Amino acid sequence: MPQKLIPQTTVYRLSLYLRELERLEKEKRYYISSRELGKLTLISEAQIRRDLSYFGKFGETRLGYPRKVLIKNLRQILGIDNRVWKIALIGAGNLGKALLSYRGFRERGFFIKVIFDADPEKIGKNLKGIRIENIENLIPISRKEKLDMAIIAVPAEEAQKVALEVKKAGIKAILNFAPRRLNLPAGIIVKNVDLSMELENISFHLKRLKCI
Amino acid sequence: MPQKLIPQTTVYRLSLYLRELERLEKEKRYYISSRELGKLTLISEAQIRRDLSYFGKFGETRLGYPRKVLIKNLRQILGIDNRVWKIALIGAGNLGKALLSYRGFRERGFFIKVIFDADPEKIGKNLKGIRIENIENLIPISRKEKLDMAIIAVPAEEAQKVALEVKKAGIKAILNFAPRRLNLPAGIIVKNVDLSMELENISFHLKRLKCI
Numbered sequence: 001m002p003q004k005l006i007p008q009t010t011v012y013r014l015s016l017y018l019r020e021l022e023r024l025e026k027e028k029r030y031y032i033s034s035r036e037l038g039k040l041t042l043i044s045e046a047q048i049r050r051d052l053s054y055f056g057k058f059g060e061t062r063l064g065y066p067r068k069v070l071i072k073n074l075r076q077i078l079g080i081d082n083r084v085w086k087i088a089l090i091g092a093g094n095l096g097k098a099l100l101s102y103r104g105f106r107e108r109g110f111f112i113k114v115i116f117d118a119d120p121e122k123i124g125k126n127l128k129g130i131r132i133e134n135i136e137n138l139i140p141i142s143r144k145e146k147l148d149m150a151i152i153a154v155p156a157e158e159a160q161k162v163a164l165e166v167k168k169a170g171i172k173a174i175l176n177f178a179p180r181r182l183n184l185p186a187g188i189i190v191k192n193v194d195l196s197m198e199l200e201n202i203s204f205h206l207k208r209l210k211c212i
Numbered sequence: 213m214p215q216k217l218i219p220q221t222t223v224y225r226l227s228l229y230l231r232e233l234e235r236l237e238k239e240k241r242y243y244i245s246s247r248e249l250g251k252l253t254l255i256s257e258a259q260i261r262r263d264l265s266y267f268g269k270f271g272e273t274r275l276g277y278p279r280k281v282l283i284k285n286l287r288q289i290l291g292i293d294n295r296v297w298k299i300a301l302i303g304a305g306n307l308g309k310a311l312l313s314y315r316g317f318r319e320r321g322f323f324i325k326v327i328f329d330a331d332p333e334k335i336g337k338n339l340k341g342i343r344i345e346n347i348e349n350l351i352p353i354s355r356k357e358k359l360d361m362a363i364i365a366v367p368a369e370e371a372q373k374v375a376l377e378v379k380k381a382g383i384k385a386i387l388n389f390a391p392r393r394l395n396l397p398a399g400i401i402v403k404n405v406d407l408s409m410e411l412e413n414i415s416f417h418l419k420r421l422k423c424i
Contacts (some may be wrong), residue, residue, distance in 0.1 A: 101409055202387060207291030209384065
């Protein structure tokens, strides 16, 4: 499998295509052209064809993509076809609570199975029906529950320590919300969500708008 | 100004470069090479040079980039040099509260000035010293306060309505956390944060790991 050849941006665009195709599900049309998909996603036809071509041939000449087949294929490529990903949420603060209520996780197969926190006031209580466990038990519980991913939503200064524990627990991927770069040995996937970067991206564009 | 030529991904990478350069501030060295910056950001030297070349010539042959000068330039390019961006936070739920506590907004010049909500229980109360205003007063308050951006953190079904009000209020940019595509007339910058896309990106890679 040509693993290294697929750009990260392509993977994000696959998610975008999938979202728009799913949104169309209620319509009855069988095919969708790359032009139509381009209009919906604001991505060029050429780019769409290039992105999809990494994974096979999904379109039919002059007809476009069979929508439901493409949805099925995209879900499979993205690893969200009939699969349950078991997630540890680490940090039961405001962000953790917001993520627990975040729609769209469950419907895509992402299930928060355990919540961990270090605060004795929180440990043992329930959030959305899920028990908050002591962070000290991260390793045994993660192993027992065979957790796939961890969402880190702890304060910045705790993040590195928690991430090392996650790695030790055998969890293979981290989504990190703490504004701190994690330094981990190879063998674990880390994605960082840095919300101030999004605002910076906006300010870049706003500033240019104002220069016109 | 060649506005259309700068890829979105370049702008995100500028933020990454800036973060790593700032992190180095405590060290005393004057220059940093693109190779070093590449190691810190996990981005290729060629890509770094290409990204920066959109905005001028910042490096010096055989010496590298003068670090503080590059930081200053990046801040200016990203629109976060001594500037205050005034932000409306719309939605005082868990996510809104988490965003209010999010470090890194203020130090980059992003100030949440007003909070809006529709819940009579919340209106008039304070969060982190900021008064929660009635969403019905979005337009007059935004105009009076000359707000630059709005962060939408309301339930999905409210997002479109709120976004239209934001546009009417003359705010020029939206950071949208509601899992709903916003349909707005031209003249407003919209960025969507879709947290399930991040998890999908991870599951894509995890699935491939397991295939090896």
